Amino acid sequence: GAGVSQSPRYKVAKRGQDVALRCDPISGHVSLFWYQQALGQGPEFLTYFQNEAQLDKSGLPSDRFFAERPEGSVSTLKIQRTQQEDSAVYLCASSGTDRGRDSNQPQHFGDGTRLSIL
Amino acid sequence: ILNVEQSPQSLHVQEGDSTNFTCSFPSSNFYALHWYRWETAKSPEALFVMTLNGDEKKKGRISATLNTKEGYSYLYIKGSQPEDSATYLCAFPKAAGNKLTFGGGTRVLVKP
Numbered sequence: 204g205a206g207v208s209q210s211p212r213y214k215v216a217k218r219g220q221d222v223a224l225r226c227d228p229i230s231g232h233v234s235l236f237w238y239q240q241a242l243g244q245g246p247e248f249l250t251y252f253q254n255e256a257q258l259d260k261s262g263l264p265s266d267r268f269f270a271e272r273p274e275g276s277v278s279t280l281k282i283q284r285t286q287q288e289d290s291a292v293y294l295c296a297s298s299g300t301d302r303g304r305d306s307n308q309p310q311h312f313g314d315g316t317r318l319s320i321l
Numbered sequence: 322i323l324n325v326e327q328s329p330q331s332l333h334v335q336e337g338d339s340t341n342f343t344c345s346f347p348s349s350n351f352y353a354l355h356w357y358r359w360e361t362a363k364s365p366e367a368l369f370v371m372t373l374n375g376d377e378k379k380k381g382r383i384s385a386t387l388n389t390k391e392g393y394s395y396l397y398i399k400g401s402q403p404e405d406s407a408t409y410l411c412a413f414p415k416a417a418g419n420k421l422t423f424g425g426g427t428r429v430l431v432k433p
Contacts (some may be wrong), residue, residue, distance in 0.1 A: 216370055234419060245327075245424050246365075308416045309367030312364040
């Protein structure tokens, strides 16, 4: 498809398990973002890639969170030893421009992955 | 204002009525202000990216204004329809890149 694709749509895991969330951005988009949305709140920034380079990971809440984009297209967000507070919707977004003009460009979002930790 | 704030948190509107709500953001180091619409079970959809003080943008029955000096933006929905029911998010890039800081959203429910 032409949009940002995320999988799985829903993920239920037991506390302590590792999970991996996938994002397939719009083809050719340079910038890729991950956001976390807790219930009743707005999305919060986690990390940003420009092509394969992870330029900003300041929003990752702990060292249990790890993201990669090895070939500059598909990205994976991995959460190790999940905790209940990791339950949230994880959104991926992409945009097509280079960093210098990013502020003026809208981001294109996927449907998100709803993660529930039991 | 240090972060992005939206009010009200939720809004019930009768079909056919018009409504508006607010996004407040830091007025210093302004780069742009984004508005997104997020319908249940769908992905957030970009409505507007606003960059100039006094800017006004329109998309169908939805319009937005921007005041960068005082740090606020209004989003208006004219003649609300049930399909306008969604959460409306505003977002503010804090630096020249596009790392967005979102408000908590205004959840709009249009009642037939």
